[in-house]
Amino acid sequence: MNTNQMNKKMKIKFLSGIATLGLAILLFSSCAKLPQAEIDTANVAIEEARVSGAEIYAKDNFIALKDSMKSVMENIEFENSKFFKSFSIAITDLEGVTQFALEVKMETATKKEELKSEIQATIAEVKSLLEINNLLILDAPKGKEGTSALVAIKGELAAIETSIQQASAMMESEDYIATLDKAKAAKEKASAINAELLEVIAKYKKNKRV
Amino acid sequence: MKRRILIWLLVVFIPIISGVAYIFITWQKPPVAELSEARLSLSDAEKVNRSPSAEIIFQRAVSQYDSAMLLWQLENDKIFFLRNYNQVIRLSDQSKQLAKASIEKAKSENSDMKEILLQRKKQLTKLIDYYLSVFKHLPLSKSQRNEWTKGRMLLQEGIFAYNKENYELTIQKFDSAELFIKRIMNYSTRLIEDYFKSYPDWKYWSESAIVHSRKHKTNCVIIDKFARKCMFYNKGVLQYEFDIELGPNWIGDKKRQGDKSTPEGVYKVTRKKKNGETIYYKALLLNYPNENDKKRFVQNKKNGVIAGHATIGNLIEIHGRGGKGTDWTDGCIALKDTDMDKLFTACQVGTEVVIVGSLKTYDELLK
Numbered sequence: 001m002n003t004n005q006m007n008k009k010m011k012i013k014f015l016s017g018i019a020t021l022g023l024a025i026l027l028f029s030s031c032a033k034l035p036q037a038e039i040d041t042a043n044v045a046i047e048e049a050r051v052s053g054a055e056i057y058a059k060d061n062f063i064a065l066k067d068s069m070k071s072v073m074e075n076i077e078f079e080n081s082k083f084f085k086s087f088s089i090a091i092t093d094l095e096g097v098t099q100f101a102l103e104v105k106m107e108t109a110t111k112k113e114e115l116k117s118e119i120q121a122t123i124a125e126v127k128s129l130l131e132i133n134n135l136l137i138l139d140a141p142k143g144k145e146g147t148s149a150l151v152a153i154k155g156e157l158a159a160i161e162t163s164i165q166q167a168s169a170m171m172e173s174e175d176y177i178a179t180l181d182k183a184k185a186a187k188e189k190a191s192a193i194n195a196e197l198l199e200v201i202a203k204y205k206k207n208k209r210v
Numbered sequence: 211m212k213r214r215i216l217i218w219l220l221v222v223f224i225p226i227i228s229g230v231a232y233i234f235i236t237w238q239k240p241p242v243a244e245l246s247e248a249r250l251s252l253s254d255a256e257k258v259n260r261s262p263s264a265e266i267i268f269q270r271a272v273s274q275y276d277s278a279m280l281l282w283q284l285e286n287d288k289i290f291f292l293r294n295y296n297q298v299i300r301l302s303d304q305s306k307q308l309a310k311a312s313i314e315k316a317k318s319e320n321s322d323m324k325e326i327l328l329q330r331k332k333q334l335t336k337l338i339d340y341y342l343s344v345f346k347h348l349p350l351s352k353s354q355r356n357e358w359t360k361g362r363m364l365l366q367e368g369i370f371a372y373n374k375e376n377y378e379l380t381i382q383k384f385d386s387a388e389l390f391i392k393r394i395m396n397y398s399t400r401l402i403e404d405y406f407k408s409y410p411d412w413k414y415w416s417e418s419a420i421v422h423s424r425k426h427k428t429n430c431v432i433i434d435k436f437a438r439k440c441m442f443y444n445k446g447v448l449q450y451e452f453d454i455e456l457g458p459n460w461i462g463d464k465k466r467q468g469d470k471s472t473p474e475g476v477y478k479v480t481r482k483k484k485n486g487e488t489i490y491y492k493a494l495l496l497n498y499p500n501e502n503d504k505k506r507f508v509q510n511k512k513n514g515v516i517a518g519h520a521t522i523g524n525l526i527e528i529h530g531r532g533g534k535g536t537d538w539t540d541g542c543i544a545l546k547d548t549d550m551d552k553l554f555t556a557c558q559v560g561t562e563v564v565i566v567g568s569l570k571t572y573d574e575l576l577k
Contacts, residue, residue: 002261007214010215011218028313058354059257060257063253063256063257064253066253066256067250067252067253070275071246072248072251073279074242074245074246074249074279077240077279077282077283077286078240079241080283080286081240081286081290081293083427085291137482152350152351152352152355153355154352154355155350155351155352155353155355155359156355156356156357156358156359158352158356158367159355159356159357159359159363160257160359160363162356162360163360163363177374177376178371180537181367181370181371182363182367184366184370185363185364185366185367186363188363188366189362189363189366190541191490194571199535200534200535201537203533203534203535203536204534204538
């Protein structure tokens with residue numbers, strides 16, 4: 001083998017080395033694929049949490065959830081910027097986000113159930129107070145001292161009844177916070193009327209026996 | 211041989227090393243920190259209760275962040291040494307600034323709104339307190355009581371929303387509450403203003419009775435319907451003052467039997483009913499209807515103010531069994547039994563009883 005042949009051989013070896021290195025770089029940089037399936041799953045889970053009402057009933061955690069997803073997407077893009085990409089951490093993070101989204105969805109459902117129970121209990125209390133108040137009006141002394149003085153209170157009771165009907169209708173639209181406020185306001189008023197009626201009737205009875 | 215290798219090394223490695231050096235010099239780090247800062251600012255802004263104008267700024271911040279992320283992806287699609295993140299960094303910074311601006315805007319506007327709504331809450335509560343102090347005994351129909359109650363419940367709902375810093379809902383509730391409350395307020399004001407047109411008569415009757423009592427060393431009773439007071443004067447000097455209860459439709463002069471109204475005018479005690487002679491403990495029967503009442507009744511019938519078959523009514527008394535805390539009589543004046551004892555002893559048949567709407571003017575009452 002003469003010197004020329006040796007040089008040629010070395011040149012080929014060198015070039016093929018460079019080519020192999022290039023291929024290796026290409027291979028390493030493109031073999032890690034974007035975890036699109038995990039991204040989609042996480043996004044679907046977040047959307048489900050949102051649709052369930054997390055924005056309202058689990059506001060803080062829903063904001064944290066969205067922030068976590070954005071953070072993961074930033075990390076994915078950072079990996080994308082590298083020669084040697086690795087999405088293994090991002091995949092773990094995305095699974096964490098999906099899990100978090102499920103927890104937020106559950107928290108939302110729990111909060112909604114709590115509110116629903118509170119509303120139902122409040123409405124039941126108001127209905128009971130309304131029944132008692134209506135009976136108290138009937139219980140008022142008859143004759144000249146008849147129910148006329150208390151009849152106007154029926155107008156107030158009717159307003160409370162309307163408010164409670166509205167609250168029941170609002171439950172259907174799942175606006176639980178405003179519904180609870182409506183029910184609470186009705187309860188407050190029904191309690192005040194109850195106290196007023198009891199006081200008036202007590203005075204009636206006290207003065208009757210003299 | 212060695213020379214050839216050297217030449218090869220120079221030809222191949224120098225450009226490679228130069229290229230790598232160039233790339234390292236010009237290569238930009240990915241904008242991780244900038245986007246992270248923008249994201250954190252967005253999260254902070256999202257936690258704040260945003261006013262509509264703060265929301266507009268916030269949405270712009272979100273849009274800039276999304277654009278920055280998209281642009282970053284596009285840059286990453288390029289060959290590494292052709293990537294340029296300047297625009298991504300610029301958008302991230304803008305997003306961060308806008309997010310911060312939206313927080314500032316929200317805080318400032320929320321603070322303003324909180325104060326405005328607090329004032330509004332105070333005004334509406336004051337309006338209710340004012341109504342209850344001035345128009346407490348004013349007879350309202352069932353539908354009016356319904357509206358009044360609706361107004362008060364809406365105000366309460368508004369206060370709940372206010373406490374939760376839901377200012378949009380607070381405004382909505384306060385607006386509706388104000389509508390109902392002011393409607394009743396206006397009705398009551400008109401009614402009272404109209405009622406107080408008779409004030410000169412009331413003033414004349416009451417002052418004349420007191421002067422007469424002083425001059426002739428007699429006694430007289432003055433009933434102030436609005437103040438719910440019964441005053442006993444002896445020789446022109448106030449001796450007793452009692453709380454009273456009236457009929458539910460007490461406002462205005464009595465027009466007919468069964469209207470549950472208390473007549474206004476100058477009357478006399480015609481009979482003293484002892485305990486046992488009345489179911490209302492003790493009673494002082496008045497000479498209702500007097501001549502003026504009869505004339506007015508006939509005129510009202512002529513004018514169609516009352517039905518043709520209506521009767522004028524009678525048996526208007528000052529009696530006991532009061533203290534029920536409500537207006538319950540058919541037009542009589544009820545006192546507590548203990549007060550009735552004093553008045554019954556102090557009055558004789560013939561004692562003058564003046565019944566007026568109010569001893570104070572409407573303006574005085576408002577003050």
